Amino acid sequence: MTDRTPRPGAVRRAAARIDAATPAGRDRAVDALRALAICGVVLGHWLVTALVADGTALRAASPLQYSSGLAPVSWAFQTLAVFFLVGGHTATRSHAAATARGTSYGRWLAARLARLFRPVAALLALWAVVTALLLLTGADLTTVRTLVKLALSPLWFLLVFAALTAATPLVAKLHPLWPLAVVLHVDLLRFGLGAPDRLGWLNLAAGWLVPYTLGAAWTRGELERRRAGWLLLLGGTAATAALVAWAGYPAAMVGVPGAPVSNLNPPTLAAVTFGLAQCGAALLLRRGLRAALRRPVAWAAVALVNLSAMTVFLWHQTALMTATAATLPAGRLPGLHTRPDGLDWIAARIAWLPVFALVLAGCWAAFRPWERPARRSRVVHVHRPGRTGTPRPKVEA
Template identity: 30%
Template sequence: MAIAELRSSITTKSTRDTGIDFVRALCVLGVVLLHSMMVGVTVTESGPLFANASDGSWWITPLSWVLQVMPLFFVIGGFAGYTSLRRAQQRGGTAKEFVAARIHRLVLPAVVTIGVVGIVLTVLLANGVPADLVAIAGYRYGQPLWFLGVFLLCQVLLPLFAAAHRRAPWITITLLVAAAVAVDAVRNATGIEGVGFVNLAFVWLALQQLGFFFADGRIDALSRRTRTVIGVAAVAALAGTFLTGVYSPDLIANINPPTASLLLVGVAHTMLLSLLRGRLAVWSARPLPTRFRNFVTPRAMTIYLWHMPVLLAMAGVSAVFALTTGIALPEPSSIAWWTTRPLWLATVVVLTALIASVLAGIEARRIPEPTRSNGRLFAASAIGTVAIVGLLVVGTTPVTAMIAVALLIASLRLARPRHAASAAWPSRNPGIAATSTRAMQNA
């Protein structure tokens, strides 16, 4: 059977594209591995030192070309969201249900994680751990939360931009790309780094919009030669920006704040994914990839939220081990450090997987009933975003964690009707409505 036929037979048996799900699971694993490599722990005469092991290192640039998967993750997020919304609307669902389900799916596991981290930080302070070390731990924990805030924003706005895509696909994505490039131009011209953070919206929304082109079949409809040329051209343009000094060749440096170079990364990844889509559909149906995909897909946000606490706990245990035994920890980027990386990475993956297994039920919980109020949905998304931004700007402490949890709980409550127990579904088949909401929640 031809690859195209095999892919068709696989995707028709399920509402999900197994190949795309498999790649998304690989992206989650890639993020965990990249962050794991960046953790550096040493013990000096003044005490433990926690630092970014990649700072000033030679290896972060080539590694970032392999493991910088965030652009692809947002493209796939756009693909999955657009597909899910379209399918649910065909069954009688609404954009409001989509947004409410997305808020619930993203915010609920965050409430648990941030709450636990806040309690742990409190316990550490109460047991005499130096406040500066606790502050560093809180800061490191909060850094990856930018993804939650931005992805929440993108998913909340997805129905709006999906409608714009259906009306004017090329104009919409062109405006987003132009805005991202303009922000970079202003940032470079003024030297004001803070300007670049405006691209937390434009860059990631543009990549999500690219996912819409993937979802509606426009990219797959291009000839293989055309897709190959576009992908190669994107890589060549990216290399050109590095050689001319427009952007750093370190793709990690281009994420904080995000730059338009990530758009080129996303285009290259999308073309490659499209070219390999048929083979991925076949290969992802095999037993081992299927088990991996089935484990990660329903636990993706839990894995993302918990891998950093796991890393921080491992760093703390390593420091305590060195202090109590007198055995020196290897200097980051040294030969000894590299020899310990396989065990370090395997431990992170195993521990994170164990936690994700235990807490899988939290992320899997479906919203009992989504609100039909635009005002409540807007307030829910705004409050959820403010909670995450607060942790990023102020830092994660026992107090800020408590405030963030309170705000996130308020966001969850707003995503449901004011009187959830007695509220009725819109005037349509309630069975269809419930089915469409579950479909949007699980995408």
């Protein structure tokens, strides 16, 4: 029998090829921050999302409902602000380059949005079939509603991100203090003057526009000094601590089922200031990440995550639900189907994470072509400075 396990030498050679094919001017820290943000969201959801088997139904729950001491888990894994920071940086840089080449706004936007929404079609198609089968087989409506809501929950993020991407030419020079001021005033009206809660949905755009415009400022070179990173980190941390301690904002930076106020749905001032702190930390990490990613194996891992970022993001909740549903016939298993009301549940859930990752790998194998459709590669001969001889071919997908 042939051993198909990749050998260390083969892994290093593959990593070296990926490293050699990477343009010399690429800022690898940008890709690393995007990968960290995606992985943070995935792990965060897997740690705080429970599907409790309640009789004939599955209901969503969270360990944050039962222990406020677990709020720091959300601080570590709610990394959406970093994704919007990187998104604002890459979109404004891409738009500037497209404009310089003479590419129209419409063509530029169509290319950007295709990368976001092409994988969505597969998710919607599969869940349309699953939902129909569940309803036809008489599944409990609470279960169907819970599963569909979790499966499609990543789509709100894509809609907001797409809207900000479309507005890139308008917001490219917008100072982050302007959307921050909108968030501040909306929260003052909601929580201080009794305005309707629906007013808070203005923050869905304004709140995420803050890190997005910080990304644009990064493109303009305004955040290169480490002082900017420290100011954001320390200022954002102090503001968030003050809002939680004295203004009554929840400590958890994600939504908690049954809680009267969510910091994330829609974003509150505390979520935005917390995001500022995260953006500051991300900016401070750039130098170290660039040094670490000179190692081909480390860079190959980051590159592979980025190549499938949307597939991983869209299907991670489906992977969790698939593992949960597939094991339900074996009984109510700790960390999967039981109420998340103790540390024993947390320990059991951590033990299930490799299973979720394995199911997600299966989803990746099945649906990655929707994100990166096969197309003919073209070979570009690249001259390396300081080298002579035959130009080295570089394959661009």
